[in-house]
Amino acid sequence: MESKKEVVFGHAILLIGALIALYPFVSIILQALTPAPGSGAEGWTLENFISAWTRGGFSRSLLNSAIVAFAVVVATAIAAMLAGYVLSVLKFEWRVAVFALLMIGLVLPSEARIIPLYNLFASTGLLNSYWALILPQIASSFPLATFWMANYYAQLPESLSEAASLDGASEFEILRHIYAPIGMSAVLTLSCLVFLFTWNEFMLALVLMPDNVAVQTAPLSLSFFAGNERTTEPQVIAAAAVLVALPVVVAYFFLQRRFMQGLLEGAVK
Amino acid sequence: MASVDIRNVRKSFGKTDVLKGISIDVDDGQFVVLVGPSGCGKSTLLRMIAGLETISGGDIKVGDDLMNAVPPKERDIAMVFQNYALYPHMTVAQNMGFSLKLKKIPKAEIRKKVEQAAEILGLTPLLERRPAQLSGGQRQRVAMGRAIVRDPKVFLFDEPLSNLDAKLRVQMRTEIKSLHQRLRTTMLYVTHDQIEALTMADVIVLMNEGRIEQAGPPLELYDLPANMFVAGFIGSPAMNFVHGRIENGAFVSTKGVTLPLGVAPEGLEGKDVVYGVRPEHLHVVTEPGVGAEAEVQIIEPAGSETQVHLTLGGDEIVGVFRERLDLAPGSTVRLTTDSAAVHLFDPESGRRHIL
Ligand SMILES: Nc1ncnc2c1ncn2[C@@H]1O[C@H](COP(=O)(O)OP(=O)(O)OP(=O)(O)O)[C@@H](O)[C@H]1O
Numbered sequence: 340m341e342s343k344k345e346v347v348f349g350h351a352i353l354l355i356g357a358l359i360a361l362y363p364f365v366s367i368i369l370q371a372l373t374p375a376p377g378s379g380a381e382g383w384t385l386e387n388f389i390s391a392w393t394r395g396g397f398s399r400s401l402l403n404s405a406i407v408a409f410a411v412v413v414a415t416a417i418a419a420m421l422a423g424y425v426l427s428v429l430k431f432e433w434r435v436a437v438f439a440l441l442m443i444g445l446v447l448p449s450e451a452r453i454i455p456l457y458n459l460f461a462s463t464g465l466l467n468s469y470w471a472l473i474l475p476q477i478a479s480s481f482p483l484a485t486f487w488m489a490n491y492y493a494q495l496p497e498s499l500s501e502a503a504s505l506d507g508a509s510e511f512e513i514l515r516h517i518y519a520p521i522g523m524s525a526v527l528t529l530s531c532l533v534f535l536f537t538w539n540e541f542m543l544a545l546v547l548m549p550d551n552v553a554v555q556t557a558p559l560s561l562s563f564f565a566g567n568e569r570t571t572e573p574q575v576i577a578a579a580a581v582l583v584a585l586p587v588v589v590a591y592f593f594l595q596r597r598f599m600q601g602l603l604e605g606a607v608k
Numbered sequence: 609m610a611s612v613d614i615r616n617v618r619k620s621f622g623k624t625d626v627l628k629g630i631s632i633d634v635d636d637g638q639f640v641v642l643v644g645p646s647g648c649g650k651s652t653l654l655r656m657i658a659g660l661e662t663i664s665g666g667d668i669k670v671g672d673d674l675m676n677a678v679p680p681k682e683r684d685i686a687m688v689f690q691n692y693a694l695y696p697h698m699t700v701a702q703n704m705g706f707s708l709k710l711k712k713i714p715k716a717e718i719r720k721k722v723e724q725a726a727e728i729l730g731l732t733p734l735l736e737r738r739p740a741q742l743s744g745g746q747r748q749r750v751a752m753g754r755a756i757v758r759d760p761k762v763f764l765f766d767e768p769l770s771n772l773d774a775k776l777r778v779q780m781r782t783e784i785k786s787l788h789q790r791l792r793t794t795m796l797y798v799t800h801d802q803i804e805a806l807t808m809a810d811v812i813v814l815m816n817e818g819r820i821e822q823a824g825p826p827l828e829l830y831d832l833p834a835n836m837f838v839a840g841f842i843g844s845p846a847m848n849f850v851h852g853r854i855e856n857g858a859f860v861s862t863k864g865v866t867l868p869l870g871v872a873p874e875g876l877e878g879k880d881v882v883y884g885v886r887p888e889h890l891h892v893v894t895e896p897g898v899g900a901e902a903e904v905q906i907i908e909p910a911g912s913e914t915q916v917h918l919t920l921g922g923d924e925i926v927g928v929f930r931e932r933l934d935l936a937p938g939s940t941v942r943l944t945t946d947s948a949a950v951h952l953f954d955p956e957s958g959r960r961h962i963l
């Protein structure tokens with residue numbers, strides 16, 4: 340049994356940690372709700388959001404971010420599910436070599452690939468297009484995603500696929516009817532994670548799509564917007580930051596619920 | 609329905625030979641139990657029949673068709689796994705109907721077949737539940753239902769009852785047997801429990817270290833064990849073995865105790881033998897001068913019978929007595945046996961001498 344003192348002490352530490360973590364977030368929101376200089380509004384106001392939206396072109400860049408994130412998440416999820424199935428369930432003969440390769444992809448810092456990527460896309464003419472952001476991010480999420488799915492499938496009993504094959508299912512039917520539906524919850528959690536990474540990606544966007552406003556993603560246009568407006572209206576920048584971060588927050592809450600669910604499932608079994 | 613013909617089948621995993629030449633003829637409609645100690649290769653053999661393991665040597669035929677190169681999904685064989693391997697995201701009805709759905713059989717017909725099988729197995733009220741919402745015994749039934757629905761050529765079971773508690777195990781044993789009598793499908797059943805083997809089998813195949821020690825009807829293995837391994841494995845408690853030799857047509861143990869024999873065995877005079885007698889074939893006698901003296905060590909009453917551990921000279925033996933005996937630890941009793949129930953084994957090879 341923990342003593343009362345220990346409980347109080349533990350909670351105090353958690354509380355301090357939570358305050359430190361929440362402070363920047365709360366202060367940004369408060370600032371975003373404060374009237375900007377020169378506006379006639381009193382008290383709390385939403386007009387910063389409106390002016391950020393109209394002046395910063397965020398409708399365009401948020402849509403771009405959504406297109407990129409959606410493409411990356413869907414492609415990664417499908418590829419990882421297929422790869423995880425082949426590696427863990429079908430026991431692909433060279434799986435050790437494949438895992439070793441994926442490991443390289445996992446440990447290589449993303450900064451190290453930017454210059455080669457730039458050259459590659461410059462030579463193929465894909466610079467300043469959606470592809471310049473989508474393709475590298477599929478590639479960089481793929482190792483982690485594959486480990487994730489392979490590990491999930493490896494935990495299921497082998498007799499599951501054996502039973503299905505005796506029931507007359509082909510390898511693809513086993514994936515389609517058994518492993519894909521069972522893996523759905525793992526895929527959803529994974530998709531949330533990949534969404535977070537992809538949405539927040541800044542460096543790639545900065546290097547690979549600097550000259551085409553039509554395809555720029557939200558973090559990039561936030562940075563340009565902030566660069567232009569920095570001195571005059573910090574409240575509008577704060578509002579823009581909240582707009583850009585909103586989808587991440589939603590994804591985070593979704594993810595957190597899934598994690599809690601996973602923990603509870605484990606406890607009940 | 610089909611016969612299964614297993615011809616000199618071998619299996620090696622790398623350098624270790626797990627099956628060293630197994631031949632079994634399973635007749636159409638027979639219930640064959642593969643039994644043997646852990647690690648003897650029972651599951652491996654069953655999985656080879658199902659097509660889940662490759663065959664290193666020999667042939668497996670189902671009916672007239674050579675199965676060696678046929679993938680599992682085309683073998684028309686159903687298997688009930690030890691862990692049941694139910695599809696966790698499907699309801700009981702979907703689990704049972706899965707194979708039919710793959711065959712593109714109309715929904716109404718699937719429904720009908722699933723309901724029939726559920727009726728046989730008492731699963732009707734559970735059809736819409738998921739496996740996680742079932743007890744162990746119910747999951748076991750669903751696994752059987754999944755096999756029944758397919759009406760396969762052969763049923764395979766790999767220790768299907770080992771995850772159930774003792775009482776349910778006995779009940780399911782009877783249910784599987786009655787299922788067999790009803791369906792008359794060829795069944796191969798793996799267990800390491802000799803009681804399951806004795807009670808369920810038409811034919812028992814007793815395996816040890818990748819070889820068959822003896823195959824035959826249960827009572828044949830019980831009455832006429834081919835060797836000491838079979839004699840010791842089949843029957844519970846296990847057969848008593850006493851080492852000694854034949855002197856003047858009688859058996860004398862190494863500790864100097866003379867034990868009853870029927871006819872004096874020919875050609876064994878002066879030879880070392882192992883005397884084997886089952887606990888249930890020992891009797892306590894009261895007439896003076898009859899039988900061999902033994903000292904009572906431990907008494908274990910079990911209601912219908914009493915198991916008694918005794919020492920005979922210096923050899924430890926076990927007796928099972930159905931009559932109520934007034935015994936106390938440390939007391940002395942005199943034992944006899946039906947001479948017909950006595951087996952003599954060769955101590956070198958373990959083989960049973962034909963008397
Ligand atoms: N994939 C494998 N690779 C290497 N050795 C294996 C493999 N599968 C089984 N074996 C070995 O083959 C032998 C027979 O295994 P098997 O599972 O057939 O035994 P079993 O008779 O079913 O035993 P149990 O009653 O414990 O289930 C064992 O010694 C086991 O270690």
Ligand SMILES: [Mg+2]
Nearest residue numbers: 650651652766
């Ligand atoms: Mg086994």
